[in-house]
Amino acid sequence: MAAAEGQWVLMATGRTPTNIAVIKYWGKRDEALILPINDSISVTLDPDHLSATTTVAVSPSFPSDRMWLNGKEISLLGGRFQSCLREIRKRARDFEDKEKGVKIKKEDWDKLHVHIASYNNFPTAAGLASSAAGLACFVFTLGKLMNVKEDYGELSSIARQGSGSACRSIYGGFVKWCMGEKDDGSDSIAVQLADETHWNDLVIIIAVVSSKQKETSSTSGMRDSVETSPLLQYRAQTVVPGRVLKMEEAIKNRDFESFAKLTCADSNQFHAVCLDTSPPIFYMNDTSHRIISLVEKWNHSEGTPQVAYTFDAGPNAVLIAQNRKTAAHFLQKLLYYFPPQDNDLSSYLVGDKSILGDAGLHSMKDVEALPAPPDTKIPDQKFKGDVSYFICSRLGAGPKVVVDEGQALIDSVTGLPKGV
Ligand code: ADE
Structure with missing residues (x-):
């Protein structure tokens, strides 16, 4: 009424x-x-x-x-x-x-x-x-x-x-x-x-990963993990307290190497807890795993972390790059392996689209002309359609x-x- x-x-x-x-x-x-x-x-x-x-x-x-x-x-x-x-x-x-x-x-x-x-x-x-x-x-x-x-x-x-x-x-x-x-x-x-x-050069790229699978809700997933996963008890009592202190230090000092290592390790441990739950919970899928592999191989070949990844209770990848230059470089790799299904670049990357220009990607022709990344060596195959779209963002202010x-x-x- x-x-x-x-x-x-x-x-x-x-x-x-x-x-x-x-x-x-x-x-x-x-x-x-x-x-x-x-x-x-x-x-x-x-x-x-x-x-x-x-x-x-x-x-x-x-x-x-x-x-x-x-x-x-x-x-x-x-x-x-x-x-x-x-x-x-x-x-x-x-x-x-x-x-x-x-x-x-x-x-x-x-x-x-x-x-x-x-x-x-x-x-x-x-x-x-x-x-x-x-x-x-x-x-x-x-x-x-x-x-x-x-x-x-x-x-x-x-x-x-x-x-x-x-x-x-x-x-x-x-x-x-x-x-x-x-x-x-x-x-x-x-x-x-x-x-x-405080640390405004970080760039956040989210890969929204297509998922046909019905995911376990976080509420019920958490409850199952608390009831059945011995790893969760170890994580909460023994691992996280030290990690939180180190993460606070990394943020304070804008220490990207430490920030990235802690972020990736914590995401991986969270998903390990999901696998340790009975029955096991699978939030990530093959696309999520391929993105992890891409980041790990690139970080390894550079000798120091360029990008951090983190995954919540679903297959989407949240990728945090140290600055715009690394983000643009990484975007080229992502678009090489995961080109858009319908050849429409402008709806494939939303948010801060100017990152495309930084990566020299003005049209689908530029995406098609991208060379195979030399250092990442995930099977030289493309996975068209496996990412629905990307969002390019940054850190933001609170409620207004x-x-x-x-x-x-x-x-x-x-x-x-x-x-x-
Ligand atoms: N759940 C998902 N989006 C929401 C919103 N904007 N407000 C309240 N609940 C929500």
């Missing part, structure tokens, strides 16, 4: 990027509160390329809470939105908008229902951590609307209760999710290690309020998503 005539609609819009872990979160010690068994570290991506935009509205005329994702209404019944909504409502403060003649006492927020409309600027089902961006954006924007005190640590702990890794999207740059020790989870929060300007009302996803008169 739309807002009744004469009733006000109050709303806020925010934009929040996704994040990719370089020290992985895998395994919960508390399923309800989403408390992890180890610390994790991530990079936040550029919101221009991978982010969620969310408008949250309240009106006395809304009879229930409703949500639309990418234009389609979805159920809010699952616990994840409800727990975030409850936690933000608890912290809501008095609010007044004199222009609109709206005054809300902190105890009155409880009585107002919300409409939420969210849109991802990247494919939601492609395994690119859309729920991390989405839940972080929801918490951030709802906090703005309800005039919640700006305490990012606390917001991260609320976002965590919606989707674990969402807590890291509350900040830009390099972020650590501290596992915490307390049973109530109040110390399981994210902190920023360095902002996005979208001030331009024209960009709001909800109509300020009807209280419904625009176009509905």
Whole structure:
């Protein structure tokens, strides 16, 4: 139902990027509160390329809470939105908008229902951590609307209760999710290690790998690993604590060699844990393995890491290059082995397309003329169609309020998503 005539609609819009872990979160010690068994570290991506935009509205005329994702209404019944909504409502403060003649006492927020409309600027089902961006954006924007005190640590702990890794999207740059020790989870929060300007020559290329296989969800995969994998216990207790310290040092010193070695080793150990789970979980596929091989052989032939790879719970490769020059060089190798299926270069690389120019790739003719990479020697065969497309991105800033009302996803008169 739309807002009744004469009733006000109050709303806020925010934009929040996704994040990719370089020290992985895998395994919960508390399923309800989403408390992890180890610390994790991530990079936040550029919101221009991978982010969620969310408008949250309240009106006395809304009879229930409703949500639309990418234009389609979805159920809010699952616990994840409800727990975030409850936690933000608890912290809501008095609010007044004199222009609109709206005054809300902190105890009155409880009585107002919300409409939420969210849109991802990247494919939601492609395994690119859309729920991390989405839940972080929801918490951030709802906090703005309800005039919640700006305490990012606390917001991260609320976002965590919606989707674990969402807590890291509350900040830009390099972020650590501290596992915490307390049973109530109040110390399981994210902190920023360095902002996005600290190491801004890193280039991130994501290979979105075609997958026909139905993947195991992270939630059930993690649960199975906790219950059955002896390697996971060893990883969480013995390996990760030291790795987190070394990764913090590598980030602080912009030490790419150490950063890349730790990133690759941690991704590989996470997938080893998946194989150590009963029944085993296979997130990577042949294309993922070929990309690993390409990176490993190139890094080996150069004698020092040029590119780091990391894979989440799916076959997509996240490749982090030390700078634009290496990224452009690496892109030539990637496009040699994985040319586009339909010969359309411009839709095959999205995000920061200028990297194509750096690589001297202005048309499909240039791609076809690429010489076989001499140093990588994966079987000299091409794998057309095995990568759906590439995204070229960089580190980005954390959540932002979208001030331009024209960009709001909800109509300020009807209280419904625009176009509905
Ligand atoms: N899950 C995936 N994308 C989302 C979004 N933008 N908001 C909330 N949940 C999501």
